[in-house]
Amino acid sequence: MKKQQLSYIDSVHRDGRIWNLSMVVILMLFPVAVGLIFHAGLDWRGFALGMLSTAPMYWAVGVIETFTYVPMLGAGGSYLAFVTGNITNLKAPAALNALELVGADVKTEEGEIVSTIAIAVSSIVTTLIIVLGVVLITPLTPVLNSPVLAPAFDQILPALFGGLGVVYIARNWKIAVAPVALMLILFIAIPNLGSVVGILVPVGVLVALGVSRILYKKGLL
Numbered sequence: 001m002k003k004q005q006l007s008y009i010d011s012v013h014r015d016g017r018i019w020n021l022s023m024v025v026i027l028m029l030f031p032v033a034v035g036l037i038f039h040a041g042l043d044w045r046g047f048a049l050g051m052l053s054t055a056p057m058y059w060a061v062g063v064i065e066t067f068t069y070v071p072m073l074g075a076g077g078s079y080l081a082f083v084t085g086n087i088t089n090l091k092a093p094a095a096l097n098a099l100e101l102v103g104a105d106v107k108t109e110e111g112e113i114v115s116t117i118a119i120a121v122s123s124i125v126t127t128l129i130i131v132l133g134v135v136l137i138t139p140l141t142p143v144l145n146s147p148v149l150a151p152a153f154d155q156i157l158p159a160l161f162g163g164l165g166v167v168y169i170a171r172n173w174k175i176a177v178a179p180v181a182l183m184l185i186l187f188i189a190i191p192n193l194g195s196v197v198g199i200l201v202p203v204g205v206l207v208a209l210g211v212s213r214i215l216y217k218k219g220l221l
Contacts, residue, residue, distance in 0.1 A: 008109055009075060012116075016079030023083050061199060068202045072096065074106045076116035084123040088201065093160060094122040174220060178211040179204040 006014065035042065069087055070078045073095050081091040095106075098118035104111040133140075143149070169176040183204055187193055193200065215221045 009112065012076045012079070012112070016075065020079055020083060064199055064202045068205060072106065073119065074112040074115040076112050077106075077119045080116060080119045080123065084119070084126075086126070089157060089160075090122055090126065091119045094118045172221075174215055175208055175212050179207045182207055 034040070065082075065087070066078075069081065069092065072092060073081055073087075077091070077095050081087045081095075084091065095115040095118045098114050099106055099111055102110075102114050104114050106112065106115050144153075169180070183200065186200070212221065
């Protein structure tokens with residue numbers, strides 16, 4: 001009997017689950033290996049207390065980010081992005097910009113492929129830059145710590161998101177006003193909110209959806 005060939009999206013889910021579960025095992029093996037090499041046993045009480053204080057937050061962020069990023073990045077891109085990390089600062093902007101350039105919808109097979117390739121390329125470039133940074137960190141340290149360059153480094157992320165944001169805000173500025181204003185108020189009032197940005201992203205999405213519905217009912221969209 002001929003084996004039925006999996007569709008592209010089914011193969012993405014199959015391979016994505018295999019690689020993600022494999023990465024979980026590999027990451028868990030690091031502390032095990034350190035413990036075996038240095039003959040250091042685990043303090044189960046400290047481990048339990050640490051898990052109780054931190055795990056619920058990470059579980060909540062993980063669930064929220066899954067519902068937030070998967071519709072933006074597609075299945076393949078999401079599997080890859082969640083393994084390689086730095087989604088908000090790098091992977092999501094790279095994928096969204098690639099989709100914008102080719103005019104593809106992430107809900108289509110073409111969009112899935114474009115998003116996955118963009119995230120894969122950004123991961124490779126990031127890895128190469130990290131390798132170069134490790135090799136060149138000693139000779140470049142005086143340059144990187146220069147007071148002259150400090151203001152430029154402080155503006156890298158604002159410049160990145162400003163360039164990407166203006167494109168999407170210009171399309172539907174009426175929808176963007178409320179979530180942008182809300183986030184500006186929150187971050188000005190509570191400057192250390194950067195540590196929970198994973199939770200604030202879906203909050204902004206919900207605000208944008210609510211405002212969109214109200215404007216649509218009023219005939220303003």
